[in-house]
Amino acid sequence: MSEQKKIFLQKSEEIAFDLKHRATIKFNMSKYDAAVDRGMKRYSNLDLAKSRASYIKSLSINNLHEYLLQFEKNITANGASVVWAENTEEAIEAVKKILIENHSKTVVKSKSMTTEEIDLNDHLEEIGVESLETDLGEYIVQLAGEKPYHIVTPCMHKSRQDIAELFTEKFNTPEGSSPEYLTAWVRQKLRSKFTTADVGITGANFLVADVGGIALTENEGNALMSVSFPKIHIVIAGIEKVIPRMRDLGLMWPILAAHGTGQQVSVYNSLITGPKKPGESDGPDQMIVILLDNKRSQLYSNDDQYEALKCIRCGACLNACPIYRNIGGYTYDATYSGPIGSVITPFFKGLKEYNHLSSACSVCGKCTEVCPVKIPLHHMLLINRRDAVRAGAGGFIWNQGMKVYEFALSKRSRLDFMGGKTKKMFTLLGANALGEQKQIPRLADQSFSKQWTTKK
Ligand code: SF4
Secondary structure, three states: OOOOHHHHHHHHHHHOOOHHHHHHHHHHHHHHHHHHHHHHHHOOHHHHHHHHHHHHHHHHHOOOHHHHHHHHHHHHHHHOOEEEOOOOHHHHHHHHHHHHHHOOOOEOOOOOOHHHEEEEEHHHHOOOOOOEEEHHHHHHHHHOOOOOOOOOOOOOOOOHHHHHHHHHHHHHHOOOOOOOHHHHHHHHHHHHHHHHHOOEEEEOOOEOOOEEEEEEOOOHHHHHHHHHOOOOOEEEEEEEEEEEOOHHHHHHHHHHHHHHHHOOOEEEEEEEEEOOOOOOOOOEEEEEEEEEOHHHHHHHOOOOHHHHHHHOOOOOHHHHOOHHHOOOOHHHHHOOOOOHHHHHHHHOHHHHHHOOHOOOOOOOOOHHOOOOOOOHHHHHHHHHHHHHHHOOOOOOOHHHHHHHHHHOOHHHHHHHOOHHHHHHHHHHHHHHHHHHHOOOOOOOOOOOHHHOOOOO
């Protein structure tokens, strides 16, 4: 068993029985469920909208190289520059180079999972650059010294009391301060940071090929502020974020908002098409877009799994997943958690070390059902399990057990050959895999077909 799997099992066991965690997640998820339920009702034909969104992302992914080159050509013509980074090291090196060359000491950052993927803040700290998260949720987890718990709502695991206590501890704010008070307090504090920062770093919800622009969608205006004030704007985005046309945003922005937070559309939607032009008063002097591969090409070359690159990071599959709801975001030990994280993490961090994530799934199919771009997530998790066994990545006992299982189940007569007692014995052998809290179902002494024949 890999070390990661051992830790995963141990953490799952602990967190699933942590009643405070359970109550916080239940409360926050109930708010999400109600909002998303209202959001879905706004669509007269939700399935058609999802089919169209799926088509746009399929078109993008199937012609990835063409749209990326078109994006590069157009945004370069608008005055920005593009850096292609094959991995984390190249992306970090590119960012450091820009900061060092421009003697930059302070960065304001808007929410971006791609920058979490490369641990950007830790690397900036190494060269003495202060990097401040400006999304409220990200600001809170940074303050607590934690990583985002969820790809859309980074501090979903914290209650309002937890957050009030954190602010009192760090800033001596009045005990039990309300969310409204703390939001206003943070807004005031961040204002001067935006206006004095040397560099603004954002991700991109979409890279729009036909106009050469990056599309940002958010609710706090902090991404727009991070782009508007500093003299340098750095964008770090995965290569899968490209979409063909600006008009696609008419569908993609609302469908992302509806599935992410239940909104009709997020509050601030910006399309940034390059740095400040002569005569313009706002915007950076320089804009650099770093296009990150980081094993996405490897995923792309896998015929069974490349569709995972269609993901628009709405978080809906995490919220729908009964496993995520029980074990929470940190247990996955990965930037991307929940069903989509369980599909892609073995590609990003190693099949041998992380294939167990694909087994943390009851195959209920809810993730596939809610996905706005129709990624067959539960099917992909099964493919990951198959590939792990084929690659011998699941450990000796697991791999041999799966081979016996496959042999027995692939023919009815083989399955019926074993009586109920033998099946019970095998079931009990696998009992530990289900954990101490699970009860093994009672099997009949005879198979159904034997009972049927006898009774006839
Ligand atoms: S896989 Fe689908 S549901 Fe999950 S985050 Fe991506 S787009 Fe959303």
